[in-house]
Amino acid sequence: MRHEDQIQMVRRVMRHVEEGTTSYAPGVHRNPISAYTDPERFRREQETVFRKWPVLIGMSNLVAEPGDYVTEDIAGIPAIIVRDRQGKVRAFRNVCRHRGARLVEGEGCGLKMFSCPYHAWTYTLDGRLKGIPDAKSFDEVDRAEQGLFEMTAIEKYGLIFVQPEGEPVDIDEALGGMQRDLESYGFESFHPYRHLTIRRKFNWKLSPETFMEGYHLQYLHKDTVGPIFFSNLMPFDEFGRNSRLVVPRRRIMELKDRPEDDWKLIPETAIVYTFFPNVTFIMQAGHVEMWRSYPDGAPDRARVEVSVYTPQKVETEKAKAYYEKNIDLAIATVDEEDFPLSEGIQAGHMAAMQDHVTYGRNEPALIHYCTTMEAAIA
Ligand code: FES
Ligand SMILES: [Fe+2]
Structure with missing residues (x-):
């Protein structure tokens, strides 16, 4: 004040x-x-x-450095909040686009990429689908369309807010x-x-x-x-x-x-x-x-x-x-x-x-x- x-x-x-x-x-x-x-x-x-609505998740230093992430269940929506390599805070649904596994649990730091624990599909920290093991079996999959589902994340006044759906407020x-x-x-x-x-x-x-x-x-x-x-x-x-x-x-x-x-x-x-x-x-x-x-x-x-x-x-x-x-x-x-x-x-x-x-x-x-x-x- x-x-x-x-x-x-x-x-x-x-x-x-x-x-x-x-x-x-x-x-x-x-x-x-x-x-x-x-x-x-x-x-x-x-x-x-x-x-x-933008829901307050925490302060900026919750994910202080690129590659730092936390997970959060926002009233039934499993979310990942991560600082990407450019330093921008992003939020994604914590759901692999292959068969829906949770990509990460808890919290962590120094992540270079998301790697799904189930079949090792990988995603960049800004949500793009990068790697598919045995890619020929998925030759009809358009990678550009299989990135992580992104939600609105806002960092302002040292606080982080996430709005899971809808027009950003x-x-x-x-x-x-x-x-x-x-x-x-x-x-x-x-x-x-x-x-x-x-x-x-x-x-x-x-x-x-x-x-x-x-x-x-x-x-x-x-x-x-x-x-x-x-x-x-x-x-x-x-x-x-x-x-x-x-x-x-x-x-x-x-x-x-x-x-x-x-x-x-x-x-x-x-x-x-x-x-x-x-x-x-x-x-x-x-x-x-x-x-x-x-x-x-x-x-x-x-x-x-x-x-x-x-x-x-x-x-x-x-x-x-x-x-x-x-x-x-x-x-x-x-x-x-x-x-x-x-x-x-x-x-x-x-x-x-x-x-x-x-x-x-x-x-x-x-x-x-x-x-x-x-x-x-x-
Ligand atoms: S569910 Fe993630 S790679 Fe299969
Ligand atoms: Fe009280």
Whole structure:
């Protein structure tokens, strides 16, 4: 966030503290529980918001050098994200054009070419079919037409997005103004530090939603992060389909004694960006956490990919110890407090215990998210 915006935001937080307020939505909103349980709704979400929209995958250094690649299941689409020899990030369906084998698994570096593990067809990193063993048996195959299926990959602001299908959506339009913040952080030089996959029995939207209000901090997290942050006090802003919540630490009030020009927002907050449709992106002073939530085959199953990025490579033991401690607390809080709670919510929804949930005026991010989602799949 730009420095002038940080000063404005600190003022906004202080006003809320003094007045005992937060950002408010115009009214209460009801969200039907079918949004979490209905198979037809589930199918529509996968086919629209995950396929025809640029989905945030990670930061540029996820594939830092030519030949670096990662694989990703984007709501049922197996994808390879690779940096080609010219340095351009590309995304392909992870499917061999011969008989459909997966070309690569996991992640790796220094790849010169894709070589299918099944019958060794080879493809260049920009997707062209190169080699066919026993080529005479495929003499009717036009190689120019048998390259890998390419998807739209976008690298901007140090971030990588993939849009699996459809007319490419302009990334700046998709970000809806959030790029003003993003371009100030210098994500180009951030490094991936840690990654883990969490599978849970809840609808994929419950992961982003758990980060969308601070109303519960003092209750659910009273013994962990609750005491560190203000509860029920979060300036909220929307950027098209995306949004930002600023979660202030209590010590932010100490800035009052310092000149405004010295005010820095980031060390005094966690800034929660939601990248539509599925990514919670938490900006903190020393690291960024990305919680990328995907449908995992059924309305009540999610796969959450948690990635931590740091501004510098974490190399010394001291730095490692620092990050382990901080990141462990953050991840444990979500994984041991929020996610079990969300599983309970999902179980109630599956048993049709009520027909809707209710979002208060103090939960504007949730209202924005659910109305945006409804509009996107309509
Ligand atoms: S499936 Fe890839 S070479 Fe046969
Ligand atoms: Fe929480």
